[in-house]
Amino acid sequence: QVQLQESGPGLVKPSQTLSLTCTVSGGSITGGSQYWSWIRQPAGKGLEWIGRIYLSGSTNYNPSLKSRVSISADTSKNQFSLKLSSVTAADTAVYYCARDHKWVGELLLPFDSWGPGTLVTVSS
Amino acid sequence: QTVVTQEPSFSVSPGGTVTLTCGLSSGSVSTTYYPSWYQQTPGQAPRTLIYSTNTRSSGVPDRFSGSILGNKAALTITGAQADDESDYYCVLYMGSGIWVFGGGTKLSVL
Numbered sequence: 276q277v278q279l280q281e282s283g284p285g286l287v288k289p290s291q292t293l294s295l296t297c298t299v300s301g302g303s304i305t306g307g308s309q310y311w312s313w314i315r316q317p318a319g320k321g322l323e324w325i326g327r328i329y330l331s332g333s334t335n336y337n338p339s340l341k342s343r344v345s346i347s348a349d350t351s352k353n354q355f356s357l358k359l360s361s362v363t364a365a366d367t368a369v370y371y372c373a374r375d376h377k378w379v380g381e382l383l384l385p386f387d388s389w390g391p392g393t394l395v396t397v398s399s
Numbered sequence: 400q401t402v403v404t405q406e407p408s409f410s411v412s413p414g415g416t417v418t419l420t421c422g423l424s425s426g427s428v429s430t431t432y433y434p435s436w437y438q439q440t441p442g443q444a445p446r447t448l449i450y451s452t453n454t455r456s457s458g459v460p461d462r463f464s465g466s467i468l469g470n471k472a473a474l475t476i477t478g479a480q481a482d483d484e485s486d487y488y489c490v491l492y493m494g495s496g497i498w499v500f501g502g503g504t505k506l507s508v509l
Contacts, residue, residue, distance in 0.1 A: 312498070321503040322437075322445065322488050327496065335496030338400055371444055375498075382451035383433040385490060385498065389444035 277302040279372050279390035287366075287397050293359040297372030297390060304353050305330055310375035312386065313346060313357045315368040323368075327375045328355055362397045369394050401425060403491055405501035411479045411508055419504045420471040421489030427470035432491040434472035436465060439486045439503075448487075449474060476506075484508040 283295035297311070304311060312327040326336035328346040336344045340359070348355040359366060369392040376385040402424035411417035421434055428434055430452050437445035447456040449465035452472065462477045472491075476483055489501040 314500075322439075322490075322500040324490070324498040324500060327498075333496075337497070379450075379454070382454055383492070384447065384450040384454075384456070385433065385435050385492070386437070386445070387447055387450075387456075392444055 277374060277388050279374070279388060281370060281372050281390045281393040283393065283395070285394060285396060287362055287395060288399050289363055289397055290361055293357070293362050293366060293395055293397070295357045295370055295372075295393065295395070297355050297357075299353045299355075303350075304348065304355060305350055308375065308377050311346075311348065311355045312373050312375040314371045314373055314386070314389075315366075316371070316392075317365075317368040325357065325359075325370075364397050367395065367397045401493065401499065403489065403499045403501040405487075405489060405504045407502065408505045408507070411476070411483075411506065413479060413481060413508055415479050416475065416477045417479060417506065418468070419474045419476075419487055419489075419506070420468065421473070421491070421501050422471040423491075428467065428472045428491065430467065432472070432493070434465070434467075435490050436463075436472075436474045437488045437490070438483075439488065445488060479508050481508050 278300045280298050287293045309330040313325040343360045345358040371392045372390045373386045374388040404422045436449040439445040453465040464475045466473050488503045
C-alpha cells in the first residue's frame with residue numbers, strides 16, 4: 276500500500292496562489308493506474324474532488340474550479356502538485372492527495388489511498 | 400453540473416439497520432457510475448467501505464453492504480454499532496475523468 280503525504284504553506288493570502296505537493300512513498304507514482312487526485316474539505320463540510328493527473332500528462336478538473344486549478348507531476352521525485360490561483364476565504368479547507376483509483380480485476384476502486392490531509396487557511 | 404445527493408443526517412438505534420442513499424439531481428445511479436462509499440471520523444482521512452456498487456474493501460465488516468435500490472446507490476448497515484457513528488460519503492464516476500462526491504450523511508447511533 277502506498278503512503279501519501281501533503282506538504283506546503285498552511286497560510287495563503289487572498290488573491291495569491293495556493294501550492295501543495297504530495298509525496299508518494301512505498302511505491303512509484305508511475306506504477307498502477309498512474310492517476311493521482313486532489314480532494315478538499317472545508318471545515319464542517321463535505322468532500323470536493325478538485326482534479327487529477329494521469330502521468331501521460333493529461334489532467335481532468337472539477338468544472339467549478341477548472342479556471343483556477345493546475346495539477347502537475349514530477350516522476351523523478353515521486354511527487355505530484357496542486358496549484359490553485361486567485362484564492363479567497365472560500366478556498367480554506369483541508370486538502371488531501373489520493374491515488375485516484377486502482378483496478379481490482381474488473382472492479383474500480385477509487386481513492387484507495389489518502390494522505391492525512393493538510394489545512395490551508397486563506398487569510399490576510 | 401450534476402449534483403450527487405445524500406441524506407444530510409440519519410439516526411439508528413444500536414443493533415438496528417439503516418440504509419443511506421446516493422442519488423443524482425437528474426437521472427438514475429447505475430453500476431456504470433461505479434458508486435463507492437467512504438466512512439470518515441473527525442480529523443481523519445476517509446476510509447473506503449464499499450466500491451464498485453457492492454464490493455467491501457479489505458477489512459470492512461460484513462455488516463456493511465452496498466447495492467442499487469431503485470434509482471440510487473445504497474449503503475446498508477445491519478446491526479449498527481456505536482463506532483459506526485461517523486460521516487458517510489458516496490462518490491460517483493461521471494465519465495470523462497470526473498468524480499463527484501455526495502454531500503455526506505452524518506449518522507448518529509443512539
